[in-house]
Amino acid sequence: MSGSQAAEGQDWRVFRATSATSDGPPPTLPSAPPWRRFSGGPAQQPPPDDERAARRRLGHVDAVPRLDEESTDIVNAAVLLRRPLLVTGSPGMGKSTLAYLISRELHLGRVLEWNIVSRTTLRDGLYAHDALGRAQAIAAWRAGLNPVGTDALPSTEPDDVPPALSAPALGDFITLGPLGTALLPYDRPRVLLVDELDKSDIDLPNDLLHVLENGSYEIPELVRDAEDSARVHIGDPGQQAVVREGRVECREFPVVVITSNGEREFPAAFRRRCLPLHMPEFTREQLLAIVSSHLQTLPPEAESLVDLFVRRVDDGGTHSLDQLLNAMQLTTAGTYRADGDGRKLLEMLLRDLSKGR
Numbered sequence: 001m002s003g004s005q006a007a008e009g010q011d012w013r014v015f016r017a018t019s020a021t022s023d024g025p026p027p028t029l030p031s032a033p034p035w036r037r038f039s040g041g042p043a044q045q046p047p048p049d050d051e052r053a054a055r056r057r058l059g060h061v062d063a064v065p066r067l068d069e070e071s072t073d074i075v076n077a078a079v080l081l082r083r084p085l086l087v088t089g090s091p092g093m094g095k096s097t098l099a100y101l102i103s104r105e106l107h108l109g110r111v112l113e114w115n116i117v118s119r120t121t122l123r124d125g126l127y128a129h130d131a132l133g134r135a136q137a138i139a140a141w142r143a144g145l146n147p148v149g150t151d152a153l154p155s156t157e158p159d160d161v162p163p164a165l166s167a168p169a170l171g172d173f174i175t176l177g178p179l180g181t182a183l184l185p186y187d188r189p190r191v192l193l194v195d196e197l198d199k200s201d202i203d204l205p206n207d208l209l210h211v212l213e214n215g216s217y218e219i220p221e222l223v224r225d226a227e228d229s230a231r232v233h234i235g236d237p238g239q240q241a242v243v244r245e246g247r248v249e250c251r252e253f254p255v256v257v258i259t260s261n262g263e264r265e266f267p268a269a270f271r272r273r274c275l276p277l278h279m280p281e282f283t284r285e286q287l288l289a290i291v292s293s294h295l296q297t298l299p300p301e302a303e304s305l306v307d308l309f310v311r312r313v314d315d316g317g318t319h320s321l322d323q324l325l326n327a328m329q330l331t332t333a334g335t336y337r338a339d340g341d342g343r344k345l346l347e348m349l350l351r352d353l354s355k356g357r
Helices: 051-058 069-081 097-106 122-126 131-145 178-182 204-214 268-272 284-295 302-314 321-331 341-349
Strands: 085-088 112-115 127-129 174-176 191-195 216-218 229-233 240-244 247-249 255-260 275-278
Touching (some): 051 097, 069 275, 097 255, 122 204, 178 191, 204 216, 204 268, 284 321
Parallel strands (some): 085 275
Antiparallel strands (some): 127 174, 216 247
């Protein structure tokens, strides 16, 4: 038996990198290792789907794998071991799209996106507290309870405050960020995209270590609150979650896809907790399949444009998959002709991005 087969003869892989989904129940994910098991609660309702976002990224279902076998195995290992993926590769060649590929194929719901900039902090990813909004709401609540024309504050005794006029709840002013939402206690893992971590402040990768290792975090404002639990807003539109004693712990560690354009190295302690994946360049077959999945057809110019795109990538230029899709879409526009001025327009769309124009 080959090393790719489990002891009982079953293939250990659950991810095939094709974006194909079944109409039946979601695929069964492998059990987490004992050291990556968590017990957070209360259980959160399954997340919503966002097929429109997935279709923008992936097009329609595609039977051609978008990753080679080695890369697909690395993704499966990350799912099995409950470890983040640190994805590197050329800009615009599908690193962030991988999160949507995993989510669609494994039926894991809406992808949570955390887009990193130089000012991003760990707290930005975990939660936000609208302290000013809460202060204004409390002031309005007190004004509403006071008799007109008096300055007396309302009584703090519970029996003196009608239920309909209760003080604004602290949880109403707390919203979990993408990372904070991904670590809620879902029965199946969420997919979290941490995009372009190499653009962050130098401290952020180290700040992430404790959260990624322990699958939990605290919200100090709720820890100090007198209430045992609070209902807070989360990163999914219109959704809320109950947080007990100010602490959030996952049940299933999320599938974390961290992308980097290789602009700087990360600390060894951070890299130790991640599985590295360098995105390979797409093959000609994969590019044709991707074009077909987005446009649901192959334009007459498809093969020649893909060949041109592949040659330019092989020559060492910086090119994005988005450029190829734009060029393909242009060739389907009414009376457009890929000669003369039309050819110049295609050349502009497929220009080398490393040259600054």
